Amino acid sequence: MRKFKTESKKLLDLMINSIYTNREIFLRELISNASDAVDKLYFRSLTDKDVQLGKDELAIRVSYDKDARTVTVSDSGIGMTKDELDRNLGTIAHSDSLAFKLDNAEAQGDDVDIIGQFGVGFYSAFMVAKSVRVVSRAYGSDEAWAWESDGVEGYSIQEAERAGHGTDIILTLKDDSENDTYDTFLSEYGLKSLIKRYSNYVRYPVQMEVSKSREKPKPEDAGDDYTPEYETYFELDTINSMVPIWKRNKSEVAEEEYNEFYKTDFHDFADPARTFSVHAEGALSYDALLFIPGRAPFDLYSKDFKKGLALYSSNVLIMEKCEELLPDHYNFVRGVVDSQDLTLNISRETLQHNSQLRAIGRKIEKKITSELQKMRDNDREEYEKFFENFGRGLKFGIYTSYGMLKDQLADLLLFYSAKQERLVTLPEYVEAMPEGQKAIYYAAGESIDRLGKLPVVKTVLGKGYDVLLCTQDVDEFCFQSMMTYGPEPELDAEDKPIEGTGPKELKNVASGDLDLASEEEKKEAEEAAKENEALFAAMKDALGDAVTSVAVSSRLTDAPACISAAGPISLEMERIMAQMPDGGEAPKSERVLELNVKHPVFDVLKAAQEAGDADKVKLYAEVLYNQALIVEGMPIDDPVAYANAVTKLMA
Numbered sequence: 001m002r003k004f005k006t007e008s009k010k011l012l013d014l015m016i017n018s019i020y021t022n023r024e025i026f027l028r029e030l031i032s033n034a035s036d037a038v039d040k041l042y043f044r045s046l047t048d049k050d051v052q053l054g055k056d057e058l059a060i061r062v063s064y065d066k067d068a069r070t071v072t073v074s075d076s077g078i079g080m081t082k083d084e085l086d087r088n089l090g091t092i093a094h095s096d097s098l099a100f101k102l103d104n105a106e107a108q109g110d111d112v113d114i115i116g117q118f119g120v121g122f123y124s125a126f127m128v129a130k131s132v133r134v135v136s137r138a139y140g141s142d143e144a145w146a147w148e149s150d151g152v153e154g155y156s157i158q159e160a161e162r163a164g165h166g167t168d169i170i171l172t173l174k175d176d177s178e179n180d181t182y183d184t185f186l187s188e189y190g191l192k193s194l195i196k197r198y199s200n201y202v203r204y205p206v207q208m209e210v211s212k213s214r215e216k217p218k219p220e221d222a223g224d225d226y227t228p229e230y231e232t233y234f235e236l237d238t239i240n241s242m243v244p245i246w247k248r249n250k251s252e253v254a255e256e257e258y259n260e261f262y263k264t265d266f267h268d269f270a271d272p273a274r275t276f277s278v279h280a281e282g283a284l285s286y287d288a289l290l291f292i293p294g295r296a297p298f299d300l301y302s303k304d305f306k307k308g309l310a311l312y313s314s315n316v317l318i319m320e321k322c323e324e325l326l327p328d329h330y331n332f333v334r335g336v337v338d339s340q341d342l343t344l345n346i347s348r349e350t351l352q353h354n355s356q357l358r359a360i361g362r363k364i365e366k367k368i369t370s371e372l373q374k375m376r377d378n379d380r381e382e383y384e385k386f387f388e389n390f391g392r393g394l395k396f397g398i399y400t401s402y403g404m405l406k407d408q409l410a411d412l413l414l415f416y417s418a419k420q421e422r423l424v425t426l427p428e429y430v431e432a433m434p435e436g437q438k439a440i441y442y443a444a445g446e447s448i449d450r451l452g453k454l455p456v457v458k459t460v461l462g463k464g465y466d467v468l469l470c471t472q473d474v475d476e477f478c479f480q481s482m483m484t485y486g487p488e489p490e491l492d493a494e495d496k497p498i499e500g501t502g503p504k505e506l507k508n509v510a511s512g513d514l515d516l517a518s519e520e521e522k523k524e525a526e527e528a529a530k531e532n533e534a535l536f537a538a539m540k541d542a543l544g545d546a547v548t549s550v551a552v553s554s555r556l557t558d559a560p561a562c563i564s565a566a567g568p569i570s571l572e573m574e575r576i577m578a579q580m581p582d583g584g585e586a587p588k589s590e591r592v593l594e595l596n597v598k599h600p601v602f603d604v605l606k607a608a609q610e611a612g613d614a615d616k617v618k619l620y621a622e623v624l625y626n627q628a629l630i631v632e633g634m635p636i637d638d639p640v641a642y643a644n645a646v647t648k649l650m651a
Contacts, residue, residue: 002154026128028198029121030073030169032316034060035202037077037167041139059205066186069173076166079138082145085157089147126151128182129171135160136167192239201244201315210237244315246289246336262291266334270294273386276371286339286360296389307331312338324357329397330368332390372412384423387414395478403481410485416448419466426485434464439507440485442468444476444572446633455559456509463516467509473576479506511565517554525552528597535609542618543625553594560601563628566590571632593625619645
């Protein structure tokens with residue numbers, strides 16, 4: 001027995017037990033090696049006129065023997081001599097494929113695509129096999145040789161027989177144990193699944209004898225009651241697709257083919273809403289085929305959802321979901337990225353340089369943004385369907401980036417316009433603003449119907465201004481992160497901002513001062529506040545810590561009172577945060593009870609105060625406060641007490 005070269009025992013143990021995390025990739029590695037062997041022979045046929053063969057003669061075959069517990073991967077490639085077996089398999093981390101790739105870099109062109117780089121993929125076989133036998137016959141040689149090892153101490157090389165050029169790798173699988181199952185690799189389904197999963201786009205046919213069913217010929221003497229009989233037979237089938245759909249000329253691929261690929265590979269029953277591709281050449285060349293789904297997966301917003309694109313290197317699957325290729329706000333996008341320029345780690349399970357992924361990811365992000373803009377501008381109905389499914393994620397993108405992404409994402413957002421009664425973009429809202437409007441107004445709550453009935457919304461609409469009705473939990477957080485929307489202010493000849501230009505402040509109609517009152521209205525409010533100072537103080541005492549103050553409202557027309565928030569936390573934000581797991585510790589809004597001093601109810605309040613009826617003032621204050629909360633869709637602390645108070649007033 002020959003000993004492995006280098007510190008073989010330690011290194012081989014590292015190969016088998018440490019480098020690879022997923023043992024099922026052994027088949028990927030062996031098929032990739034077989035593809036390289038076939039590629040080398042095909043390249044020789046292109047450069048040596050004495051080698052006569054065509055691509056149709058070159059193939060890879062996978063087979064299994066359940067009784068003998070063997071899996072065999074055979075190729076019709078260039079094969080290996082005795083010395084090459086010793087050098088390639090006896091020296092760990094020697095890559096004959098890499099050497100070939102470097103020696104023929106200029107000449108091989110697109111007709112040859114060498115996959116191997118490190119010379120260690122073969123040893124992944126020992127993750128599942130207790131022994132490996134390699135029988136190989138070099139092209140043009142009459143001799144065949146067998147390399148055999150148990151993956152522990154060393155290996156042997158002996159003469160063997162093989163009908164033609166190429167290589168057979170025979171794995172004798174380990175026995176099943178309590179913790180490990182290897183029988184899955186001894187089934188037609190198990191091997192086919194692995195081939196389709198990892199090696200579906202290897203450029204040469206990967207073939208297997210597969211079982212099929214057919215109807216037996218009907219006997220000539222069969223009666224009318226004859227029942228058809230079926231038999232199982234075996235046939236050599238090509239399992240892999242070979243040519244990736246993303247590398248085919250777009251003009252040659254029908255939309256139905258893209259749709260079928262999407263539904264099959266990404267396990268969706270609905271056609272994608274959009275299909276688009278990216279082709280890049282240069283220092284980092286790659287192809288990408290991307291899909292915007294037609295519907296949201298059920299677990300999109302769950303902690304179990306994992307974003308990412310399928311990452312291929314030279315048509316071989318490296319990662320099913322590479323997260324680095326997609327930003328969180330585009331987590332719904334599905335697709336593949338394929339590049340032969342990626343610097344992979346030794347196991348080909350991850351990459352050595354994430355900068356390559358970041359470079360690809362940035363370009364893909366720009367492409368997705370561009371495609372969404374096209375959909376928004378050219379197919380509004382389809383875009384609104386998309387936004388219903390995935391718009392929440394775009395808003396979260398702005399919120400979680402603390403507004404840094406608003407320039408990229410804000411124009412993609414849709415909100416319901418109370419004035420136009422349809423979904424509008426922020427540019428459409430701004431375009432429809434009357435002259436002199438200083439802010440973009442919005443209201444946040446549970447439903448459009450409820451928001452449309454809010455007194456403050458009606459007041460703003462009455463001023464001629466539109467209000468965006470926001471019903472998603474992230475809406476207000478998104479707007480607070482943005483703070484403003486619109487281009488920078490225009491400058492005059494002296495480089496001073498021109499009044500009326502520049503970004504518009506985003507204002508919640510239920511928070512703070514909207515600055516909608518005229519000077520006359522402001523003066524009247526100030527006078528009313530001063531005149532009724534004692535009444536407001538009594539109502540504040542009656543409500544205690546429930547409110548920070550009681551004030552005159554300049555935003556109400558028909559309603560007697562409303563609740564506004566003086567600080568950064570609105571009533572709706574308080575409601576949303578209260579529903580979170582740690583909602584009991586969530587910050588509260590600074591509530592202000594605003595009174596409409598022109599409403600008949602206020603006259604009743606004044607009369608009670610002037611009569612010195614403190615109990616009635618307290619009762620009125622509690623009723624108005626709770627009514628205002630109900631209108632805002634907020635819970636009241638004591639519904640029974642509120643009902644009793646209303647009853648008392650009616651008695």
